Amino acid sequence: MFAFIVRRIIQAIIVMLVIGLVGFIIQHQIGDPVRDLVGERVTPAEREVIRDRLGLNDPFYIQYARFVKNAVKGDLGLSFFYKKPALKVIISKAPATIELVIVTALLLILISIPAGIYSAIYPKSWLSRIVMALSTIGVAIPVFLTAIALIYFFGVELNWLPSYGRGETVNIWGWESGFLTLDGLKHLILPSVSLSSIMLPLFIRLVRAEMMEILETEYIKFAWAKGLHRQRVWYIHAFKNTLLPVITVFGVQLGILFAFTILTETVFNWQGMGFMFLEAVERSDTTLLVAYLVVVGVIFVVVNTIVDIVYGLVNPMVRIAGTK
Amino acid sequence: MKTWQRFKSSYLLYSFKRDPVAILSFGVLMVLVVISLLAPVVAPYNTYDTSTIDIMDAETPPTWMEGGDERFILGTDIQGRDLLSTMIYGLRVSLLIGVGAVLFQAFVGILVGLLSGYLGGKLDAFLMRIADIQFSIPYLIVAIFTSAIFKLAFGVGRYEELAVPLLIIIIGMSEWPKYARTVRASVLGEKNKEYVEAARVIGISRWHIMYRHVLPNTLTPVLVISTIQVAEAVMSEAALSFLGLGMPVTKPSLGTLIQSGFEYIFSGSWWITFYPGILLVVLILVILLLGDWLRDVLNPKLYKG
16 A cells, blocks of 8 residues: 555656646746846846846756756746736635635535435436436536626626626635625625536436436345335435445546636636636736646646545555556 | 448447437537538628628627617627628637547547557556546646647737647647547457457558557447547637637637627627527537437447436
């Protein structure tokens, strides 16, 4: 087991180095730190001196080593636009995205599990048919269209809910939270509903499929034969065993959810990391762009590694399959 | 003639004829494909010809609404282009990029899958490591990053000029591991079978065996995922265009149209977003339904829920 963990961690470090290399090459090729520092009105000779002093004329691998060393220390360079360390900018934007993902995840769990179970228990009822039809169509609707439709109905026509920005936030130890004010919560509704709409069809189908499969198993038949109350069979015996695959898929999909925040944040002008990223692209803020790439890379690599290790702990087949 | 006979008596056609959903979605898809192929003939206006556009026509509502104009059935967009024509051309762009990206990723993925499955060893380990790494990052993130980087590297002007080939490459590169894995898995299953052994005994070269004998037997799963991949590629393209990283406004795809209409939704011009949106959803939906059907027919074991 120990060897398995070490192997996974080494692999994670290699992946991070590759992502770092990609980021470094981008910065090296596209951005010009001297331009960022001094602007246009400096002679080429003086630029050369600055380049030398900054070590930009060093061989490629030395510069890359320096980049990695700084990145490990948490120094990803200065953002050209914000004139602040890039990492600080990203961290200041993170709460918005994280809160959006949390609410979306909650919505997903609260809707998909009951809907999935219901349509597995009563597959022939009209309600489950509607749920299944909706989830078929739902897969084909891009998240930004759902978002626009919601904005149009609830924001423009009915004027019930705000569709722009985060609203009032409270600062708790540097964490800008929208959870604590009514206004902030109201602003969360539309973005989180539209973000959850992309994952809902998948989860409803997954819960339903797992539940239906389990209802066919021997031990459930035995439970019926024992004369257990049907509530008990459904919710205690059957439901518990649908959870494992659901949690697994949920872990994987959380990463994808994160990807879709870029789209949702753009539509709702949500001041999170995804919105910041697109702004950085428009402003050609290479440093910030690369910093975002590295941060997202770290998040994915860490999550994947943890998931793999937990799998290895739970299921011995995984860690044996990896060895040669 | 012979292939036609074989096709006529095939299980594929038999199950197609008995599935109304498949027939309907195939019909709709064919109509959309034909319309987009014949765009210059079908569309009332040529929207790439700037001389026909009058900015004074901008934001005209559909004909049946107040202020509508008979010349523009579905109204006009923000630049005064006929919305119906713009949508037809947009559909063409979306389909072109979707199919192109799938061909590209299938080419890369099949090549990698064949090589690493058939040759094995260090090459296999190396290629599959790369695929694993890329697979662990959502494809949309990969696509968004690459397009952002390309946009910075090429500059906005060049990027917009080269948007179609670049988007095909970007979306293709973000999805190839799926093909590589599928093909590799079926190659591993095929390569120890007797016919391959026989071919080797006769003395046929490796490359010939790989591509004349093994490859055709791995194509069924490729066909199944290809359909769904087209839907996914169309969606990715729409998402990228919506973020401003895809097609420019002068040559809009459906995603670009939705995005340009979104800014005007607050002033009540809903049709610029609504009709392209519906068209996009219908396009994706029929491809997905067809893909589901194909998967069930060709691979009954996979069917679940």
